[in-house]
Amino acid sequence: MDWQSDANDIEAGFAPTLEAWYERHKRDLPWRHTRDPYRIWLSEVILQQTRVAQGKPYYERFIDAYPTIADMARADERELLRLWQGLGYYSRARNLHQTARYVTDELAGKFPDSFQKLLKMKGIGVYTAAAVASFAFGERVAVVDGNVYRVLARVFGIADDITTTTAKKTFAALAQRLIQQANDPAIYNQAIMEFGAIQCTPVLPDCLLCPLQQQCIAYQTGRQQKLPVKAKKSPVRERYFQYIVFRNGNRIAMRERLGRDIWQNLYEFCCLETDEPKARLSEFDLPDMVAGLVQQGVLSAEPVEGVQLLSHQRIRAVFYEIVLPDTVTDTLPMGLQWYSAAAVHDLPKPVLITNYLAKRFG
DNA sequence: AATGCGGGGGA
């Protein structure tokens, strides 16, 4: 099994290589001069989804204001939030305060000293628990953050979508295997994140000077830019449907939706899609056939707005009800046909249409 | 499993 021994060899050398790299390249950061769990915890919370450059001055300010966890516990929450101002994700500050008080008052100031205990604290999730447990207490538990996903995906050529639960498990298991070979779990955890932050960067990683160049699958196959794979959260597409609801007595003009779009084979009213939101008939152009028909009728009520959220689209609809006189015998455009109220009821329709009918006609 | 939650920096 050649591939297996190769993979194991790469895994075996991984942690020590990064630890050696770290000793040569690490930045001098204030929270790296302490093993005080309070300070490490504070730094980790500040750095959640936050770059070192942005978080560093805040860390200094907080340590000045609250040198110990008891100081933070006694502080006024508004004061904490003021210090936090500008960092974002303000629940972090509230959770910080809550945990500071809990540790001070309920745990007699003794900071939780294991991964499992740390996990129970407000604002401490899997990442932060692993970070504090390893940095402050030397526990051999691997951190998995955005840097780790990137480094592991590239070095080991893992193309799984990191936004999925199964991929997260895969990466966590690999990371936990890798840390077993580390000389010092605290150093190793710092090392892989520092490596991701300044060498194996999201764009333009410095592969030419990389100590893992020879074993990096991404480098060997030229896929640095493609890894890690992260599903783009497709922005919800905004669409604007203007529905002309033609009425004649108790009949309504409806058509079947055809073609490669939403609501295939469902029935709707005369539908005109616009690029921008509209609120009145006069704000957009009607096809000639439709315009001619509209002119013969009267707008019978204020336009009605409706919204329908699909997985990747938000349909904002406006319904304009036009009542036509019996004298109109024009052929209906756009494949529209007249349906009695009972027939309309039986047609398959999008919820958006059904809701409108219910709202308008009960 | 999906969302909401912030603000800044770099390409």
Add this chain to the structure above:
DNA sequence: TCCCCAGCATT
């Protein structure tokens, strides 16, 4: 612009 950043809590 878009993406990403030492993620977490809630539903």
